[in-house]
Amino acid sequence: MLDVPTRRITAFADRSFASPADKAVRIAEASPAARFVVRGRAAVPQTAAVALGFPLATDVCRAALGGERVALWLGPDEWLVIAPEHEAESLGAALASALAGVPHALVDVSHRNVGLTVSGPKASYILNHGCPLDLSLAAFPVGMCTRTILAKAEVVLWRTAEDAFRLECWRSFGPYVADFLEEARTEFK
Amino acid sequence: MLIINCPICGPRPEIEFRYGGEAHVARPAGTETLDDQTVADRLYMRTNPKGLHFERWRHAHGCGKYFNAVRDTVSDFFVTTYKAGEPKPDVAALLKDQAR
Numbered sequence A: 001m002l003d004v005p006t007r008r009i010t011a012f013a014d015r016s017f018a019s020p021a022d023k024a025v026r027i028a029e030a031s032p033a034a035r036f037v038v039r040g041r042a043a044v045p046q047t048a049a050v051a052l053g054f055p056l057a058t059d060v061c062r063a064a065l066g067g068e069r070v071a072l073w074l075g076p077d078e079w080l081v082i083a084p085e086h087e088a089e090s091l092g093a094a095l096a097s098a099l100a101g102v103p104h105a106l107v108d109v110s111h112r113n114v115g116l117t118v119s120g121p122k123a124s125y126i127l128n129h130g131c132p133l134d135l136s137l138a139a140f141p142v143g144m145c146t147r148t149i150l151a152k153a154e155v156v157l158w159r160t161a162e163d164a165f166r167l168e169c170w171r172s173f174g175p176y177v178a179d180f181l182e183e184a185r186t187e188f189k
Numbered sequence B: 001m002l003i004i005n006c007p008i009c010g011p012r013p014e015i016e017f018r019y020g021g022e023a024h025v026a027r028p029a030g031t032e033t034l035d036d037q038t039v040a041d042r043l044y045m046r047t048n049p050k051g052l053h054f055e056r057w058r059h060a061h062g063c064g065k066y067f068n069a070v071r072d073t074v075s076d077f078f079v080t081t082y083k084a085g086e087p088k089p090d091v092a093a094l095l096k097d098q099a100r
C-alpha cells in the first residue's frame, strides 16, 4: 500500500519575516486557523450565536469578537469566521447544527486562506502601498474589517489595534502578498 | 482615483467595483409568447445614451453586492447610487440640488 506522509506545510514555510525594517513595521504569519464562510439572511447572525457564543456583526464592515473567535462582516449576508485551528471540526459541526433550521451556506475555508499580521507604527503606511482605502483611524477605526484590494490580490483587512492589522488572502496569493509587503517596507531597512 | 459610493459600504475606490451593464432592464412577462425580435431587443438592445445612464455596478472586492448608479457617460460623473430593487431616483431634482 502506498504510504503517504501527511504534513501541513504553510504557504510561508521557507520564508523568514525577520527584517531590519521590523522597527517600522513587522510582518508575521498568523497561526493556522479554522475558518468558515457563513452566508444567509437576517435570521443567520443571531442563530449562529448559539454555536459561536456571540452573534455575527450586522454593522457594516465590523468585526464581532468573542474569546479567541472572530466573525468578520464581509457583506450584508456574508461573514468570515476565524477560530483556533483545533476548533475546525467542533465549531464546524456546531455551526451546521445551529443553522440547520434557517436557509444558509456554511463552507469550511480553513485551508483556502492564509493570515498575515502587519503591525508597527508604519503598518497602515505600508498597506497603503497597495490598498487604496483611507486607513486613517477616523476612516478605518479599530474593529473595522472589509474585503478590499492589495495591489493585484483580493484581501480581507481587519484592524486589530491602532497600529496592527490582520490580513487574510487566498493561500495561492500568499507569497505574492508577502513579497509585495516585503518590498513596500524596503525603505525602512 | 474615482470614488464610487456603495449604498452599503459608503465611498470606496473604483478598483473595488465591476460594471454590470444597464439597470432596470425588466424581463417581460410571458416570454413564451414573444416573437424573436422582441426577445432579441430585450437581450441585446440598450439605450446607450450620451449623458445620464442608469446602470448596475457590483462592489466585487467589497461587500459583493450589486447596486444601481446614475452616471454621466460624458463626464464619468456619478450623480447618485442606490440599492438594487429601489425605484429610479428623480435625477432632475438631484441635479438641481447639486447645481446649487
Ligand SMILES: [Zn+2]
Pocket (backbone or CB within 6 Å): B006, B007, B008, B009, B010, B059, B062, B063, B064, B065
Ligand atoms: Zn459595498
